[in-house]
Structures are given as C-alpha cells and as structure tokens.
Amino acid sequence: MSATASFLKPDLKPRRRLRRGVDLRWLLVAGLVALLTVMPILSLVVIAVSSGPSESWSHLLSTVLPDATRVTILLMIGVAITTGIVGVVTAWLTASFEFPGRRFFSWALVLPLAVPTYIAAYCVTEFLHFTGPVQTAIRDVFGFTSRRDYWFPEIRSLPGAVLILSSVLYPYVFLTVRMVFLMQGRRAADVARTLGAGPLGAFLKVLLPMARPAIAVGVALALMETVNDIGAVEFLGVRTLTFSVYSTWLNRGDLAGATQLALAMLVVIVGLVLLERMARREQRYTLSRGDKAEASRLPLRPAQAGLASLACFLPVAFGFGIPAYILGDYASRRLSQFQNPALWDAVGNTALVASAAGLVTVAAAFLMSYGVRLTRSGRLTALVRLGALGYAVPGTVLAIGVLIPLAAFDNALDAFLRAHFGVSTGLLLSGSGAAIVYACCVRFMAMGYGAMESGFSKLSPNLDHAARTLGHGPGRILGSVLLPLMRPAILTGFMLVFVDSVKELSATILLRPFDFETLATFVYTSASRSAFDDGAVAALLIVLIGILPVIALTRTILKQAA
Secondary structure (H helix, E strand, O other), X not given: OHHHHHHHHHHHHHHHHHHHHHHHHHHHHHHHHHHHHHHHHHHHHHHHHHOOOOOOHHHHHHHHHXXXXXXXXXXXXXXXXXXXXXXXXXXHHHHHEEOOOHHHHHHHOOHHHHOOHHHHHHHHHHHHOOOOHHHHHHHHHHOOOOHHHOOOOOOOOHHHHHHHHHHHHHHHHHHHHHHHHHHXXXXXXXXXXXXXXXXXXXXXXHHHHHOHHHHHHHHHHHHHHHHHOOHHHHHOOOOOHHHHHHHHHHOOOOHHHHHHHHHHXXXXXXXXXXXXXXXXXXXXXXXXXXXXXXXXXEEOOHHHHHHHHHHHHHHHHHHHHHHHHHHHHHHHOOHHHHHOXXXXXXXXXXXXXXXXXXXXXXXXXXXXXXXXXXXXXXXXHHHHHHHHHHHHOOHHHHHHHHHXXXXXXXXXXXXXXXXXXXXXXXXXXXXXXXXXXXXXXXHOHHHHHHHHHHHHHOOOHHHHHHHHHOOOOHHHHHHHHHHHHOHHHHHHHHHHHHHHHHHOOHHHHHHOOOOOOOHHHHHHHHHHOOOHHHHHHHHHHHHHHHHHHHHHHHHHHHHHHO
C-alpha cells in the first residue's frame, strides 16, 4: 500500500498544478469578458463622479426633474398594477379552467411580446384617433358631427401610456405565473377545495400567495422595459426620466449632466431590484414536477365561460390585434415601399446588427458560464452577475456608458498614430455600428447568460470528470463533449438576443452612425415627422420577425411546465 501510495503521490501533484493553471487561464478569459460587459456601467460612475456638479443641474432640479420623476413613478405604478392584474388573471384562467378558446389563448396571450412598445403606441393611437375606426363608428352610430359633440379619452396621455405599455408587457407576468400555476397550482387548488374553499377562495388564499415570487419577477421585467422605453413615451407626450436623459445630452449638449442623471436612475433601478429580492428572500416554494399531476381543469358555466374567453381575448386584441390590423392596413396600401432602397438598407443593417449582437453575446455568455462551471470561482460569479445587470439599465443610460469607453479608445488610438506615424484614424468604434452591437451585447447579456447557465445546469459535472480521466483538457472537453450538448441553449440564447436587438430603439438612436438606419429607427424617423404610415412596412417586418421565435419559445416553456 505504501509503495503504491508513494508511486501515486508524485504523479498527483503535477496534475493538480496543471489543473490550477488551466483554471487560472479560464478565469482570466471569463473575467476579461465579464469586465467588458461591466465597463459601460463603470464608465458612468467614473464620469459622473469626476465631472463635478453640472451647470444645468439647478435648471434640471427646478424645472425638469420634479415633474419627470413624478411622471416616471406614476407610470411605473400604473404598469405594475395593470400588468400584474392582467397577467395573473389570464394565467389563472388558462391554467385552472376549461372554456372555449383556452388552448388558443394559452399561446396567443404571449403574442404582444413580438410588438415593440413604440410600434404599439403608434398603432393604438392611430386606431383610437379621431379619424380612426373607433371614433368614426361612434360618430356614425350616434350622428355626431364633430369632436365637441362627445367625450373620448385622450390616448396621448399618462393613462394612455400605462394602457399601451401594459398591453404589450403583461406577457412577462403571464408566462412566469402560469408556469407556477401549471406545475403546482392546480394540485394545491384541488387540496384547498377539498377543505371547503371555492375557486375564488383557493385563488386568493392559496394560489396568489404561492405565485408572489413569480409575480414579482414578471412585474420587475415589465418595469425595466417601461423605464427603458423612449419611443412610446415621446410619441405619447409623456416626459419620463429616460426622456430627460436623452434631452439633456442631445438638446442641451450637457454630457456630464446626462451622465449624472443616468447614474441616479441606475442607483434607483438597482435599489428596486435589490428590494424586490430582499422581499422574496424568505419565500421558498418548491416546484416539483410530481406536483403537476393530472389535476383536471374546472369546467365553467356558459356565462362564466363567456366572461373568461372575453377576459383573455381583450389583452390579445389590444396588445397584438390592433397593431396587426393597423400595420396590415397601412402596408397593404403602400406596397410600393417594398421597392424603397432605404427600407432594404434598414433591413440589411438590422440583420447585420442583430446577428452580430446575437453571436457575440452568446459567445461571451458561453465563455463566462463555462468559466464559472470550470473554476467555481465566487468572485467570477459575482462579476458575471454584475455584467448581466445591463438589462436593468435603460437604453439611453446604457448608450452613454458605451460611448464613453469607445470614444476614449478611439481618441487614444488616434493620438498614438498621429504622434508616431502621422496617420489619423478618426472614430473607428464609436462612429460605427460596432457601438450599437456592443450596447446590445451589454443590454441583453442577461438573456444570453441565462440561457447558457440553464443549459450547463442540465449537464452533469460527471461528464467533465469522465472526459478528464481520459486525458482531455478543458478545451477538448468543451469542443467535443459540452458544445454539441449545448446547441439547444445556444440557439435559444441567440434567438432571444436577436429578436430583442431587432426591436432595440433607445440605444440605437443615440449611437447609430450618420445615415445609418435600422428597422426600428426607420419607424421612429417616420413617426417623428408625423408620417407613421410611411414606416408601416418596416414596423410590420419587425413584428413578423418576432412572432415565430416568441411562439416557439412559449411552447417550449409551457411544455416543460404542463
């Protein structure tokens, strides 16, 4: 035994040192990638702290910020309440009851996710406008001749913004809550009913408390999208803090003031995320696949079934039906736009930016997640999670953070080449589409990393150990074993980043080069000059690009839960 031990002992030490060296290399690679994703946030902090008080702060504090803060808070409260109610009620109905159209609504309720908020704002406004079909029908039915003869709510207002944003953001709550109800809720509701509770009582006393973590996650995602929005709120005349950042930078030419305002917003957003997590840290709900047993859905009486179908129909009609109708109507009357070279340039730019963002984001997320899996480093895990914070940062805020390091790199490179070679490079990165790709990577890294982390979590570490005993290093294991098994996660991550990059507007507006249009900015430019119908074809293309991935992803999620 001692001879065997003495024989093995010298062999184990080199292997351990080699293992540490490999871990260190992967730690450095993954750490560098994570640092690049954190850099825009760090640059915001550096510029805001080092610039000193902005000259326009007194003006902002006295005239702009009070009203913008009030409007932003009211908008967030309204969206949180509306998306919470619509998402929870529709999830409860489709998961717990049987009524006409339930199967259709189970996936159709997610379709509004394919509609960007700014396109929804343009379409709903056109639909409810004085010349739109709704008010035209009211005048025809009641014989009114002018706007003064009847009252109709003003859609371009704060309540209108709450309604429109909620109509396309409620699926975040619907998806997360319905999964909880499917995996655990029907069985828990059955148990509650055996104890004498009715369907409504079981919902209020059992299902709703059980779904609180899922509701919090869905509402948090909806609020992040709300804070990020600039196209819809600007079109609707609602001046939020995000719009104030945009205006301070471009209209006032005050980058320092915009950076400080952006940092203040970032602190508030991070604080809200931390408070939400602290509020849920003591809650533990185990989702066991055995708990989703074949519990039957309750049949509803005809009147109740009709109300359930109506409750599920209205969100789909408002969040997807109206935009699809308006865009289809405008596009059918402007088929000549398909011959517009500017439109196809925008399509090409959109495909290029979205594809590059998807590939780079997935590659970076893969390296980071594999580095965490290989090294088990707590510091790397913390850095990676910090890098995934970009999803919580509004696009206008993120654009400033991206522009600063890229501009610093361009200026430093230009100064070096001028001094040593007499060559001027100009703006290589900050003046190109690379800035947009970088911003999309940082903003949607949470999606890419989430897909990679979920994929790796399903692969047993024993795969790595078994391959290592055969003499394969981490690189060989990655290429031969793990990468083929990770293809579904990679495709999912790429699809998510691609679709959201196609819809991205707020950061693209600020970072795009001169005479560079994507489909999103093409629509925004048309709407800004009060000619939204000229951008209807581009808007329809954005929606069509998003429909199939949204449906495919939804069915995959619901198959895992149902």
